[in-house]
Amino acid sequence: MNAFIRLGPSTNYPKLFTTLKGEIFEILAKSEPGIPVWYFGHTEAMEEGWVSAAVLACEEPEPENLYIRATPLLPEPEKEPGDDIPLTCKEDLSKDDCEAAGGTMSTEVTTAPYCICP
Numbered sequence: 001m002n003a004f005i006r007l008g009p010s011t012n013y014p015k016l017f018t019t020l021k022g023e024i025f026e027i028l029a030k031s032e033p034g035i036p037v038w039y040f041g042h043t044e045a046m047e048e049g050w051v052s053a054a055v056l057a058c059e060e061p062e063p064e065n066l067y068i069r070a071t072p073l074l075p076e077p078e079k080e081p082g083d084d085i086p087l088t089c090k091e092d093l094s095k096d097d098c099e100a101a102g103g104t105m106s107t108e109v110t111t112a113p114y115c116i117c118p
Contacts, residue, residue: 003056005049008072009038016049025051029069040069089117 002020007013009031019025024044031038037053087093089101091114098105098115106114 003051005043005047005051007049008074009035009040009050009052011052012074013050013072014075017047019043019051025056027066030066032068032071035071039066089115091115091117 002018003025004015005017005019005025006015025041026043027039027041029040031040031050038050039053039056040048040050042048087097087101089098089103093101093103093115095105095113101115101117103115103117106116
């Protein structure tokens with residue numbers, strides 16, 4: 001089975017590359033206790049990363065012979081264009097966006113709700 005090699009020991013980490021079925025992946029370390037087992041290692045081309053124990057088709061490594069590798073911090077998500085632009089208060093905002101922009105939603109029963117801006 002092909003396997004994704006990731007930046008850290010979880011599917012929350014980005015994929016670095018894919019190994020093909022039958023490709024050699026040398027296991028050098030294991031994940032910290034308390035999380036599902038992942039192995040850190042490298043390919044024959046010395047590409048390093050983490051692979052889930054669930055996708056390995058090999059003899060089980062002897063855990064006592066592997067050192068524990070610290071889990072790297074998750075990278076910050078990339079910002080989308082416009083993420084830093086503050087909301088401008090206007091009548092047609094949703095309730096959450098209206099409040100985030102400093103407004104309040106109308107409570108009149110005779111009209112559809114709208115954002116009341118400061």
